[in-house]
Amino acid sequence: MPKRIILEVNSWFKRDRIVQNLEFFQDIIVISLCVGLFCVMLIRLADMFLSFLHPLNLRQVTSDILFILILVELFRLLLDYLQERSISVGAAIEITMVSALREVILRGVLEIPRDQIFGISVFLLVLAAIFIALPWMSGILEKVKISNHETVEPEA
Numbered sequence: 001m002p003k004r005i006i007l008e009v010n011s012w013f014k015r016d017r018i019v020q021n022l023e024f025f026q027d028i029i030v031i032s033l034c035v036g037l038f039c040v041m042l043i044r045l046a047d048m049f050l051s052f053l054h055p056l057n058l059r060q061v062t063s064d065i066l067f068i069l070i071l072v073e074l075f076r077l078l079l080d081y082l083q084e085r086s087i088s089v090g091a092a093i094e095i096t097m098v099s100a101l102r103e104v105i106l107r108g109v110l111e112i113p114r115d116q117i118f119g120i121s122v123f124l125l126v127l128a129a130i131f132i133a134l135p136w137m138s139g140i141l142e143k144v145k146i147s148n149h150e151t152v153e154p155e156a
Contacts, residue, residue: 027082034078041071059106066102070095093131100124 048064051057073095081087100120104112112120 030078030082034075034082037071037075037078041068041075044068044071063102063106066098066105070099070102073098090131090134093127093134097124097127097131100127 044064044067048061048068051060051064073091077088077091077095080091100123104117104120109117
């Protein structure tokens with residue numbers, strides 16, 4: 001009996017088993033985030049439709065629509081993560097850009113201080129540069145990965 005317990009405890013500490021368990025818990029976290037995002041989307045959608053009963057506030061409706069679209073993109077990003085086990089950097093950049101532009105649209109360009117407009121502009125330019133350079137960088141990284149595998153593999 002003690003040998004069986006020791007073997008069972010040892011099996012808990014095997015690297016493959018630990019990785020498998022951590023991935024399982026990570027999937028649970030991502031699934032709970034998906035469920036939470038879906039509930040928030042439904043609540044915001046219901047709030048938006050209820051706001052149509054009152055006099056139309058165009059800024060609030062625009063805010064709700066953009067917020068729901070951002071949540072939909074985050075939801076898709078999480079679903080892609082569950083399927084592919086990796087995050088799409090391009091999709092994350094798009095979500096970040098839309099989020100930054102949403103804040104500018106909500107407040108209005110004339111109401112935001114000049115320093116913040118400059119900061120947001122630089123932020124969006126950096127994100128755009130990363131977004132444009134992403135395919136180029138992934139091609140270079142793929143070539144580096146292939147050349148590293150060629151040099152590491154022993155000759156037969």
